[in-house]
Structures are given as structure tokens and as C-alpha cells.
Amino acid sequence: MEIVDEGQAMEVAAAASAWPGPSRRSHLLQFLLHVSKRLDLRPIVKYSAFEFFDARFLPGLPRKMGFCGARSGRAVRSWLIEPLRDSNLELFALVAVWIASKIHEMRPLSVKSLKALSDRVIADQHFTCRDFADAELVFMEVLDYNIGCTNIAFIYLEELLIQFREISKLGDLVNMDVCMEILDVLYETEDTAWLFNFACPLAASTLVCPLNAAFPLTSKRY
Incomplete structure (x- = not known):
């Protein structure tokens, strides 16, 4: 049985509770606002994306990465969160928009249009259409596949x-x-x-x- 150092466990728990930090969170939400304007999203799509990304994905990510102990359930493993770069989080913000558009639009945003936008607005890395599909799977796992969005x-x-x-x-x-x-x-x-x-x-x-x-x-x- 693996023995977990109590001090280390407290340090990890403290890091998870401080996630994602005011500066990083502010940057990500400004990014989400920016892409919402670039895509000219309807308000319901925009605020659904905010709900998915800020209220559920960001708080749920530490738990799914195993920061909260064995009771957190099966941990998500993906190159998109190991390591967790800002560019990858920006990709997840676009995925939140993609999912929201699938729910609320008769003609949802295409992955090709989102990839084209990501090439312009994400500076550190160029993502493929396959990367978007992988990111959507990780996103859905963090949300436990629950995409209800009525409390907006x-x-x-x-x-x-x-x-x-x-x-x-x-x-x-x-x-x-x-x-x-x-x-x-x-x-x-x-x-x-x-x-x-x-x-x-x-x-x-x-x-x-x-x-x-x-x-x-x-x-x-x-």
C-alpha cells in the first residue's frame, strides 16, 4: 500500500483549492469573452459556455486529475492536462463554446471553424481537428457527461x-x-x-x- 505523506497531501489539497488562481482565471475568461465576440455567439450560447467552462470544468478539473484523493473516482489521463498549459485551457474554452453551440443552435459551429479561430487566437500551439475531439472527450469526462444547463x-x-x-x-x-x-x-x-x-x-x-x-x-x- 502506498503511504501518502500528510504534509504532501495537505500541500496538494491547498494547491487544488487555490486553482486556477485569480490571474489565470481572469485571463481565461477574457479569452472566452474575446472568442465569443469573434464568433458573434448568441447570448444563450455564450453564457452556456461560461457555465460549462467556469462553473463546472475549471472547478472539476483538479478532482479529475487526482488532486483530491481516491474518493474522487477514476482520474482523467490525457496529454492535454499533463502538463496543463494555458494554451490547452484555451482549447478547452473553445470546446465549451462548441458544446454549447451543439445544444442551442440548429447549425452548430463546425470543428473546422473553431480550429481556424484557434490558429489565430491561441499563440503557443496549433491544434488539429483531432485535438478538438480529444479535448471534447476530456471535457465531457470532467463534467461526468452531464451537459444540462438550465441554471443560467x-x-x-x-x-x-x-x-x-x-x-x-x-x-x-x-x-x-x-x-x-x-x-x-x-x-x-x-x-x-x-x-x-x-x-x-x-x-x-x-x-x-x-x-x-x-x-x-x-x-x-x-
Whole structure:
């Protein structure tokens, strides 16, 4: 039986809990925002990709790489995560977009179009179409093949805005583009990213932000 040094185990656990680090996470999310604009993704595809990549893939990767002990289940083994380079993580971000487009688009993005984009935006390495297929398999294993994506703030935001416009003319003053810019900032900011665990309340809060800016509360002295 292999004996694991307690100090080493604590060090590995600490490294996993700090993953991926504010700087690396910020870079990856900015990369995902950039490719979303380059591909002109519909909002539902973009935010589904964010959910897959930031909320599920990145947190789940240390567990699947065996950083959390034997109870984490079968570890994933692939050259794409051994070693884990930033260029490989950028590839996984594109895979998240690919999967989201398969779910929400009648004509999903082709792997050839994603490869062509990766050749332009990933500086350190050129990936083949086969690499995309391998990365998709690793991605799905990390997600335990669960690609349900209903708990997304943007979905609630759309539904709440429709209801708001049905009951009040103030709803017509809400600019959806402004709301999405707020969501993007919240995603990029690590200290506020946890808010996406509460998708419906977050959507409601995002909805009223433009109204608060247009009609600030004022106080009067009597």
C-alpha cells in the first residue's frame, strides 16, 4: 500500500483549492469573452459556455486529475492536462463554446471553424481537428457527461424581462445589452463569480440595475 505523506497531501489539497488562481482565471475568461465576440455567439450560447467552462470544468478539473484523493473516482489521463498549459485551457474554452453551440443552435459551429479561430487566437500551439475531439472527450469526462444547463442567469433574465414588460412600461427602458455587460463584469470578477450559483436572484438584481441608474433614489428633507 502506498503511504501518502500528510504534509504532501495537505500541500496538494491547498494547491487544488487555490486553482486556477485569480490571474489565470481572469485571463481565461477574457479569452472566452474575446472568442465569443469573434464568433458573434448568441447570448444563450455564450453564457452556456461560461457555465460549462467556469462553473463546472475549471472547478472539476483538479478532482479529475487526482488532486483530491481516491474518493474522487477514476482520474482523467490525457496529454492535454499533463502538463496543463494555458494554451490547452484555451482549447478547452473553445470546446465549451462548441458544446454549447451543439445544444442551442440548429447549425452548430463546425470543428473546422473553431480550429481556424484557434490558429489565430491561441499563440503557443496549433491544434488539429483531432485535438478538438480529444479535448471534447476530456471535457465531457470532467463534467461526468452531464451537459444540462438550465441554471443560467441569462435564461432567468430573459424570462423576467418579458414578464416585467407585460406588467409595466418601465420594462421598455431596460437595455438587455447593458444587463449582459453587467453579467460579463460579474463573471470576470472572481469575488462576485459565486453569485452565479444563485442564478434567479442574480438575474433579478441585474434587471433592476439599469433602472436604478436611470432613476436614482433621492432623499428630501422636510
